[in-house]
Amino acid sequence: MSATTSDPRLAPTRQAPKQRMQLSWTDPRFRNLVWQALVLAIIVAVIWYLVGNTRHNLEARHIATGFGFLESTSGIPIGEQMIPYTSGASTYLRALTEGVLNTLKVAIVGVILSTILGTIIGVGRLSPNWLLAKITAVYVEVIRDIPVLLQLLFWYVLLQGLPAPKASIRLGSAVFLSNRGIKVPLLVWEDAHTWALVAFAVAIVLTFLWRRRVHRQRDLTGTAPKVWPVALALLIGLPVIVWAIFGAPLTIDMPQLHGFNFSGGGTITPEYGALTLGLVIYTSAFIAEIVRSGIQAVAQGQWEASQALGLHRGQTLNLVVLPQALRVIIPPMTSEYLSLAKNSSLAVAIGYQDIVSIASTILNQTGQAIEGIAIIMLVYLTISLSISLFMNWYNAHIALVGR
Amino acid sequence: MSGQTATIIGTASAAREQPPASLVGPWAWARRNLFGSWWSSAVTILLGYLIVRWAWGFIDWAVINAVWSVPVASNPLDTAAPCRQMAGVGACWAVIGDKWRFILFGRYPYDQQWRPALCILLFIALYGVSANRAFWRKELLYIWVATLAVIAFLMWGGVLGMDYVAQDQWGGLPITLILATFGLAFAFPLAVVVALGRRSTQLPAVKFLCVGYVELIRGVPLISLLFMASVMFPLFMPEGLNPDKLLRAQIAIILFAAAYLAEVVRGGLQSLPKGQYEAADALGLSYWQKTLKIILPQALRMVIPPLVNNFISFFKDTSLVLIIGIFDLLTAGKVAMADPTWTGFSTEIYLVLAAIYFVFCYAMSHYSRSLERKFSRARNR
Known part of the structure; x- marks a missing residue:
């Protein structure tokens, strides 16, 4: 044995001797096993x-259990349709699909709009303009401290309080x-579109x-063509x-007032x-705070250094x-998106x-409470999981590449 | 020494010379902060115009043209007639004057409404005491238990000469405060247990259960839990035993809040340096001694600001019980709007409700921010 290995710090770490578990209360492993068994037993009981x-x-x-009721005909009238559905002819399953699509319609549009707003x-709060900074601060403070349900009800009353079609407010020509x-x-x-x-x-x-190629060329040679002219040409x-x-088809369906209602055109229902308005306004206040703190988290030296460059x-x-x-910004943003999706309920x-x-209408009609709530939970768990997975992927994509 | 002389000369001249007039005073401030650049000036002018226009319109509606009170008419449907004349031009605050007790206390017997009023004050006092750092001791627990017990006595009555008031007659702001406060009081211990369970390395089965619970609850909206409480819960119970609606909603809120609080507490547990755990182990403390005497007192202190933020969101979320028909502040407001005498004045009621929620939430978030500042100052010292 040389002198170096006799130093205990340099000796390879020894594994603790493997001991068989003893059926005794003094063995912690046995104790843990008993506790876990006890907890599980209570839960199962x-x-x-x-x-x-x-x-x-x-x-x-x-009440019969099971999901058999999904195949029976549903008598729920649905006003907001994404796929063809007729009350009294389509199945409950189709009605639920319609519901999921409507939820997604709100969630996706809400996520995009609230991110933009x-x-x-959030950038406005950091503006050197005092007025802009103060107004955005007040917006954030007021919106965050009022329940989202109250805001939704308020916007709904406001939209319902608009004049009847005959006296409708006209923005632009159509x-x-x-x-x-x-x-x-x-x-x-049409197909062309x-x-x-x-x-x-x-x-x-x-x-x-193209952008990647340009960047690679710039890294290699130091000069490269601009990205935007080609991008613009491609995108447009x-x-x-x-x-x-x-054949460049372009027919626009204009809404027209006939008697007491409109015909043609698309409708955004009240x-x-x-x-969407309520959720976007509520969520944007939280996103603004995230964006603000994210920008402020970047050290002042980074601004100064890039100015110096x-x-x-x-x-x-x-x-x-x-x-x-x-x-x-990304991790807290994920939880805001999740809460927007959940608030759409x-x-x-x-x-x-x-x-x-x-689902709750179906639940009331058929009495299938357990199945109805299980479906609601399953749908939201799926949506939550999808958002989490996507944002985690994006987060990993932009994360700092360690050396 | 030349350096010293230079400083002396520098201070002497600086004391006498004022900055040029173009750098101080309101004009200079406005030039710097409102008209710093073309872009900034355009924003200022546009925003200024919009603010003046809207603020004027709002003051016109809410103050100048508002109807503050109306005489009682013989036909109740005519009471609001003076308001209807001003509809769209001026606010009708008379509806609040007529309905404020209903909005605040719901259908609680009219002559007994001092009791819920006292409860509201007790809740506010409880928040005030809890916010004071001098009270962050074991005694705070007793204060909470005592106050919540007194509130329960006051609401139910039936003792000390107070009439018994059944729970289905409660309503308004006390319900909102009860749901939020009792929710927090019961969810918090549960959250601590779940957070400890989630951190446990020795008990994989318990850890698995805790992770499953937290992720399941956080993945679904509160509405689905409330529906579960109102529709599914009666199915779970043996026949004959059917807890009332408020209690069921309260349980749903506790389960919901505990999952979120557990994550907050877990954050606190994780932020403790590992040395604290190891030192406690080295002293030969048992798991519960270590947890109760070393870990939790430090970890919980750290999570107080996020805890307050969570409480704010639970406070707002209690309004969701409207959907399952529980008589909280928002529901009371909606029922007040449906009164045929006062149809069409929902905007005024919504504004008042929003103001009530805002006052509570703003006070709490203001407190939470000042606490965060204090904490970070203490940490950075």
Whole structure:
């Protein structure tokens, strides 16, 4: 044995000797096992008891369990339809699908709009303009401290209080605000538009590839062509060309007032409008705070350093501050998106037919309480999990690459 | 020494010379903060115009043209006639004058309404005492238990010459405060247990249960839990035993709040340096001695600001019980709006409700922010 290995600090760590578990209270492993068994036993016993009660109660009320009711015909009228549905002919399953789609319609539009509004307000709070900073601060403080349900009800009353179609408020030439909702011109959708949309998606991918190539060339040679002219040409040119190849159809369905109601055009119902407006306003106040604290988390030295390098304010924000701020912003933003998706369930209070509203109507009609609530929970768990997964992927994508 | 002379000369001249007039005073301030650049000036002018216009419109509606009280008419439907003449032009605050006791106390017997009023004051006093750092001791627990017990006695009555008031007659602001405060009081111990369970390395089954509970509750909206409480809960109970609606909603709120609080407490547990755990182990303390005497007192202190923030959101979330028909502040307001005498004046009632919620939430968030500042100052010292 040499002198070096006799030093106990350099000796390889010895594994603790493996001991068999002893069936004695002095063995911590045995104790832990007993405690866990006890907890599980209690939980199982409680569930057993509840299930027993439930079965007894269901039998007493003559309610059959199971999801068989999904196939039977539903008599729920649904005003807000994304897929064809007729009350009295379609199944409950289809009604629920309609509800899920309506929930997604609110959640997706809400997430996008509240991110935009929240970012604007959050940046506004840091503005050197005193008036703008104060107004945005007041906005955030007031909106955050009032329950979202109260705000939704308020917006709903306000939208319902608009004049009747005959006296509707006209914005521009073809947008009408009335108590039937907001009427907007709608493009008559044809194949050409679908293909143009596909072309747009392709253009986005091509732009990304082009940008990556340019950046690589810049890293290698120090000079590179500009990104934006090609990007602009791709993003606008490609869809327009595809659209033109298909004959450039362009028919716009204009809303028109006939007697007491409108015909044609697209409608944003008061329910959908109030729900989206309320959720966007409420969530944007929280997002504004996240954006503000994210930007403030970037050290002052970073601003000064990029100024010293001769970058102007826009470049500083884009290239130096935002990439660093995003790392702070993304995790809390995820939980805001999650809470927006969950808050969309408040639709039931103002009569927008989202999944909760439709499931609870079904639950009242059929008495299938357990199944109805299980469906609601399953839908939201799926939505929550999808948002979490996407945001985690994005977070990993922008995270600091450690060396 | 040349350096010293330079400083002396510097201070002497600085004491006499004022900054130039263009850098001080309101004009300079406005130039710097309102008209710093073209862009800034445009924003100031646009916002200034909008504020003046809207603020004027609002004052016109809410103060100048408002109807503050109306004489009682023989036909109750005519009472609001003076308000209806001003509809759209001026606010009708008379509806608040007529309905404020209903909004605050719901259907609680009219001559007994001093009891819920006293409860509201007790709740506010309880918040005030809890906010004071001098009271952050074991005694605070007794204060909470005693106050909540007194509130229960006051609301129910039936003792000391107070009439018994059944729970279905309660309503208004006390319900909101009860749901939020009792919710916190019961959710907090549960949250601590769940957070400890989630951190446990020795008991994988318990950890699994805690993770499942927290993630399940946090993944679904409160509404679905409230529906569960109102529709599914009666199915779970043996026949004949049916706890009332408020209690069921309260249980749902406790379960909901505990999942969120557990995550807050877990944050506090994680932020403790590992040395604290190891030192306690080295002293030979048992798990519960270590947890109760070393870990929790430090961890809980750290999570007080996020705890207050969570309390604010529970306070707002209690308004969701409207959907399952419990008579909280918001429901009382909605019922007041449905009174045929006062239809069409919901905006005024919503504004008052919003103001009540705002006062409570703003006070708490203001407190939470000042606490955070104090804490971070103490940490950075």
